Amino acid sequence: MINKKVANVEEALKGVTDNITCMVGGFGLSGIPENAIAQLVKLGIKGLTCISNNAGVDDFGLGLLLQKHQIKKMISSYVGENDEFERQMLSGELDVELIPQGTLAERCRAAQAGFPAIYTPAGYGTEVAEGKETREFDGKMYVLEHAFKADFAFVKAWKGDAAGNLIFKGTARNFNPVMCGAAKITVAEVEELVPLGTLDPNQIHIPGIFVQRIFQGNHYEKRIEQRTVRQRN
Amino acid sequence: MINKKVANVEEALKGVTDNITCMVGGFGLSGIPENAIAQLVKLGIKGLTCISNNAGVDDFGLGLLLQKHQIKKMISSYVGENDEFERQMLSGELDVELIPQGTLAERCRAAQAGFPAIYTPAGYGTEVAEGKETREFDGKMYVLEHAFKADFAFVKAWKGDAAGNLIFKGTARNFNPVMCGAAKITVAEVEELVPLGTLDPNQIHIPGIFVQRIFQGNHYEKRIEQRTVRQRN
Amino acid sequence: MLDKIGIAKRIAKEVKNGYYVNLGIGIPTLVANYVRNDIEVEFQSENGVLGMGPFPFEGEEDADVINAGKQTITTLPGASFFDSAISFSMIRGKHVDLTILGAMEVAENGDIANWKIPGRLVKGMGGAMDLVASAENIIVAMMHTNKAGESKLLKRCSLPLTGVGCVKKIVTNLAVLEVTDKGFKLLERAPGISVEAIKEATEGTLIIEGDIPEMDINN
């Protein structure tokens, strides 16, 4: 077993510098690497390019980095729900590249799997395809989209072991698995780091080979963005 | 829940006709759809084009179909261990297209995921790339390989439910998941069809949306091709 | 004229037995409430769940179980969770049978615009571009006209597109229309709405053949 365990978030983020490109897992506020984001804030890393489906809310998730002007560019599919984001985008402080959600997922997966580019139908005929190569296959048009290149991927899982194996929970899985191994260094934080041999080899969502560093995170808030409930009869 | 359960292999293979293209899961003899193969033999379906990593052995797996001359063409990565196969290939009765194993997997996955084609480095500069489009990305050469088009995919899982959800076991997983949803109709046979709600939604390898028909198979032989053991001290 | 619930009810009738359905935010989300309960349907949400159930009872919300609108949800027996790549494999691979989504504009050639208004804050397309580029069967749920009273069914979209030539059917507060080679074909009128009123509210080519029946929004 190749040991990926590091003692804490400080050790997990060693080597992170200004101006890196990082992938950040999560959908909305679900499954975001809360500890890694807090540490990026603490370290005062500047000039980040973040590849992440969303940009958090004003006071949580990537919003914490936006508050401190640590993000230079966001590559996302949906960035609503964030006033500070809006302000920085409109003022030109923040560069924003919006791409279709499936394209975002697959450009990560391409990096993970060693594909240089993919052909997707998403965005054909729209401004998303402007300046990009397009091509017809079987009468349908596709856009050539390139694999992402990132320095770090920060992901969050439910359980993990020292070998770097990960299991996600519910819809907190989302972009986390496709970002593992899609950057030079993948840092996984887990709610519970379980003893080696505890996880069923048949039920591992991401094998440890895609993860370089793993640590047990602390104090997960797991904030709910839209609390919707129904009444009991 | 959309019910995918069919009563038996007869019902599962309804609509299978001569000259179809089918994907067949398994690696060696591990994880092969034993019941579907037996039924193809029984139905006497002819002129099959089979997309399958291997071609079985003389008296098991796809070898059973070869014996009866039911296969017209094999698309595989490795076809050793089968004398009848060899004879038919050398005599020209059987058409064989050999492609790299990773390319085989990804051409299935492309069909599953709605990608028309992929760029893979495998086979560049070899006869596998002859007549195919090649392209450079970042100084490395890639071959354009197209998604498979198949009529049926026959896969085998360990457990499944009426919704079509599948869980595989060990290395019997192999090509089975990537073939699900990669053909017009995916027929899954399982060792155990469990009651709906029994499978943990978090631990499903293939969601039922990729499966059209599911049934519980019978009499799995699960033959071992190379029985290797070590001595107890 | 229909209200949003009326539109949702009418669209619910388009949901057939055995369909996997992806619902967009807004009116489409309401559709789930009105699907006949004697048919089998599964709802997919692109953030990674198939087999969505109703909202949870108070106190049973799970931050790790949400839909694409970031709302807390539950799952039904037979549900599954999966990652974003697999989710869009379902969508791009045409395994999802029906996509229902809102729009700012639809053109008579099936183009749709629903993600961006130049000069205004852009929130992003989310999964909409993948959905419209892939789905075989797309129904748009929207008001027939915008707040300024201008038609949203146009000859050509004026806003940046989400997808080209993809919309098949439109259900508005005034009508049900099909996108054909020749334009918007009027299929049904909302209760109490005249063909004239629909003509008035439609900028794109409107095809009216024979008597146009009134909608039945009940299942």
Added chain:
Amino acid sequence: MLDKIGIAKRIAKEVKNGYYVNLGIGIPTLVANYVRNDIEVEFQSENGVLGMGPFPFEGEEDADVINAGKQTITTLPGASFFDSAISFSMIRGKHVDLTILGAMEVAENGDIANWKIPGRLVKGMGGAMDLVASAENIIVAMMHTNKAGESKLLKRCSLPLTGVGCVKKIVTNLAVLEVTDKGFKLLERAPGISVEAIKEATEGTLIIEGDIPEMDINN
């Protein structure tokens, strides 16, 4: 001159702490037996397992747990099973650190041929083409000459290629060689083998700089 076990032992020394390793069939498989046990290494098999252990005890074989050679195996704590697409994501995505495989021919430009002999039965390339096209670090394990005594280290491969310009290192029964821009650079001699004997057995350009040390095959 080394036997197959000697070659495997010498290659085992190339396996470093923290490496994920894919072993081909034949001599490469033997390498696992000689890797130092004070380092951490995980073996990947392209049929879908990471963290392979030794063969099972008799009676404990599981038809559902095999390696790419179709042999029954066991797994070690921390192992995982996965599908063929993910397996080749590991390989193509360069997550596997070292690939060790056999060859019929290697050319001085790093080309390798190991899957097909025209006119003879072709079994297929299996995962070899994916492995050699992707791996950063490929070591070939083979005899220096074929059964007819002809060199397998050539100026140009005569057999159909498996991959181009990909081999980095070769360990034979006679020598350890590195593939460089200028040809095969001789790094080590097998015990008792002279530089002359290696020259004799090498058709491709052989680069000999300074004294060539004898191999140490012990860890």
